[in-house]
Amino acid sequence: MDIQGIWRDSLDLWGTLDQHPMLHAALGLAVLLLISLVLGRLARFLILHAARLLARQPALHWVDDLRHDKVLHRLAQTVPSLVIQFGLKLVPALSDTAQHFLGNVALAFTLLFMTMALSCLLDALLRIYARTEHARTRSIKGYVQLAKMMLWIFASIVIVATLIDRSPLLLLSGLGAMSAVLLLVYKDTLLSFVASVQLTSNDMLHVGDWIEMPQVGADGDVVDITLHTVKVQNFDKTIVSIPTWRLMSESFRNYRGMQQSGGRRIKRSLFIDMASVRFLSAEEEQRLEQVQLLTEYLAGKRQELKDWNQAKGRLAGHSANRRRLTNIGTFRAFTLAYLQNHPMVHPHMTCMVRQMQTSAEGVPLEIYCFTTTTVWAEYERIQGDIFDYLLAVLPEFGLSVYQQPSGNDMRVGLAARGRESIEPRRLEEMNEA
Numbered sequence: 001m002d003i004q005g006i007w008r009d010s011l012d013l014w015g016t017l018d019q020h021p022m023l024h025a026a027l028g029l030a031v032l033l034l035i036s037l038v039l040g041r042l043a044r045f046l047i048l049h050a051a052r053l054l055a056r057q058p059a060l061h062w063v064d065d066l067r068h069d070k071v072l073h074r075l076a077q078t079v080p081s082l083v084i085q086f087g088l089k090l091v092p093a094l095s096d097t098a099q100h101f102l103g104n105v106a107l108a109f110t111l112l113f114m115t116m117a118l119s120c121l122l123d124a125l126l127r128i129y130a131r132t133e134h135a136r137t138r139s140i141k142g143y144v145q146l147a148k149m150m151l152w153i154f155a156s157i158v159i160v161a162t163l164i165d166r167s168p169l170l171l172l173s174g175l176g177a178m179s180a181v182l183l184l185v186y187k188d189t190l191l192s193f194v195a196s197v198q199l200t201s202n203d204m205l206h207v208g209d210w211i212e213m214p215q216v217g218a219d220g221d222v223v224d225i226t227l228h229t230v231k232v233q234n235f236d237k238t239i240v241s242i243p244t245w246r247l248m249s250e251s252f253r254n255y256r257g258m259q260q261s262g263g264r265r266i267k268r269s270l271f272i273d274m275a276s277v278r279f280l281s282a283e284e285e286q287r288l289e290q291v292q293l294l295t296e297y298l299a300g301k302r303q304e305l306k307d308w309n310q311a312k313g314r315l316a317g318h319s320a321n322r323r324r325l326t327n328i329g330t331f332r333a334f335t336l337a338y339l340q341n342h343p344m345v346h347p348h349m350t351c352m353v354r355q356m357q358t359s360a361e362g363v364p365l366e367i368y369c370f371t372t373t374t375v376w377a378e379y380e381r382i383q384g385d386i387f388d389y390l391l392a393v394l395p396e397f398g399l400s401v402y403q404q405p406s407g408n409d410m411r412v413g414l415a416a417r418g419r420e421s422i423e424p425r426r427l428e429e430m431n432e433a
Contacts, residue, residue, distance in 0.1 A: 028091035028094065029094070029102075032083070032084060032091055035083065035087070037080055039079055039080065040077065040080035040083075043076045043079040044073065044076035044077075047075065048073070048076070051064075052067070062128055068127070069120045069124040071117055071120040071121050074116045074117035075114075075117045078110050078117070081107075081109040081110040082106075082110055084102070084106040085103055085110060088102055088106070104163060105163070107162050108159045108162045108163050111155060111158055112155070112159060115151060115155035115159075118151055119148050119151060125144070126141060126144045141225055142193070142196035142200075142226055142227040143196070143227075145226060145227035145228075149189070149227075188228065188243070189227070189228065192229075192244040193227060194245075194248075195244045195247060195248040195249075196227060199248065205225065205247065205254065206222065207222050207223065207224065208222060210222075211232060211252050212253040213232075213250070213253070215250060217234075217240055218232040218234065218240040219235065220232050220235050220240075221233050223239075225244075227244065229241045229243060230242045230243075261374075262373075263349050263370035263371055264373070265369075266367060266368070266370065266383050267367070268367055268383070268387065269356060269365060269366045270387075270390060270401060271361045271362040271363070271364055271401060271402040272362050272363040272364075272399055272400070272401065273362050273399070273400045273401065273402040274363055274402075276327075276399045276400045277327065277328045277399070278326070278327055279326055280324070280325045284398070285298065285302075285325060291334065293334055293337040297330075297337065298325075301333075305323045308323050309322050309323060327398045327399055328355075328363065328365075328397075328399060330397060331365075331394070331397040332353050332365060335353045335365070335367065335390060336352065338386075338389075339367065342386065344372050344373070344382045345369050345370070345382075345386075346370040346371060346372050349369070349370035350369070351368070351369040352369070353365060353366070361402050362401075362402030
């Protein structure tokens with residue numbers, strides 16, 4: 001190998017580059033770009049490898065969240081632009097204008113990747129917060145989205161100012177004239193942000209709350225709260241997205257208080273047929289005294305009525321002046337005692353049986369109490385068991401539930417009336433025969 005020949009060729013190439021400064025600068029930029037890419041790859045490998053080693057320690061498990069959300073990856077991407085930014089001074093034959101322009105472009109890329117890293121850092125912080133106990137009651141997703149939006153707006157202004165080589169304050173002063181336009185464009189965002197702050201500060205809505213908002217078709221659990229929308233999963237597994245500002249401008253029902261109280265209300269009526277309401281006979285009173293839940297009530301009530309009737313004296317001889325036990329009043333007392341002794345009815349919450357305004361459907365007896373559980377399936381089972389028993393025990397008091405006549409009832413009635421008109425004729429024919 002001719003070492004002297006290679007050396008002469010190198011000197012000739014260097015002399016040629018000196019005669020063509022643009023070619024010399026382009027070659028220097030290519031070398032600088034190649035070095036920056038290699039260093040960027042190396043920095044990415046070292047940073048991610050170090051993160052994997054640190055994440056193995058239990059106290060530094062959050063480092064894995066930074067790696068998962070590509071925070072470290074975005075930081076490694078700033079290395080090539082930083083190398084170019086500080087290495088332009090070493091490129092030979094590069095004019096001051098080109099050096100200044102390329103430096104601004106490299107700085108813009110550095111700012112871009114730094115902004116992306118900060119945005120990913122906010123996502124990582126949200127992921128870390130989601131594993132805490134506070135995340136079950138307070139969502140910060142709306143605040144994170146607002147912070148990311150403000151970050152990108154500020155970064156965009158700085159990046160544009162860097163590219164055009166102007167002060168960012170000059171661009172910010174120009175935004176004053178566009179404030180009215182920005183208010184119109186970001187009207188929903190501003191409304192949603194204010195609503196999100198009010199919902200969180202007033203503790204009105206949490207992830208996991210059961211809410212009901214009929215005007216938007218929402219009846220289910222809150223699964224996500226963001227800056228612009230609140231997602232509700234209905235009980236039929238459909239998803240309803242509600243604008244956050246509507247939750248402040250319109251009313252909605254939150255069942256969190258019911259769930260926290262430990263009891264869910266039963267409020268349902270039995271419609272008693274008015275034709276079955278009457279006084280109890282002496283035989284019926286004696287029979288009902290054998291019911292354990294009515295023993296104390298009947299003893300006290302009979303003494304009360306006896307004292308009343310004795311105070312009336314001779315006037316009590318008329319049935320309208322004499323007080324007596326009724327089957328509906330006795331059934332009401334039995335129902336209250338039954339609820340008070342039921343193991344699944346909350347003993348420390350309101351429990352009563354009241355008679356409502358009589359209507360065309362009969363006499364409503366409303367059962368008002370609370371169960372000891374708020375689980376939906378258990379609540380429905382307890383409520384069903386209570387009313388199954390009360391419907392079945394009604395005939396023991398000589399009462400019946402009102403039910404609107406159906407077509408089958410009409411046919412049975414007509415058939416009965418037909419038999420009543422036919423049977424006397426048959427008897428006459430049999431007697432004549």
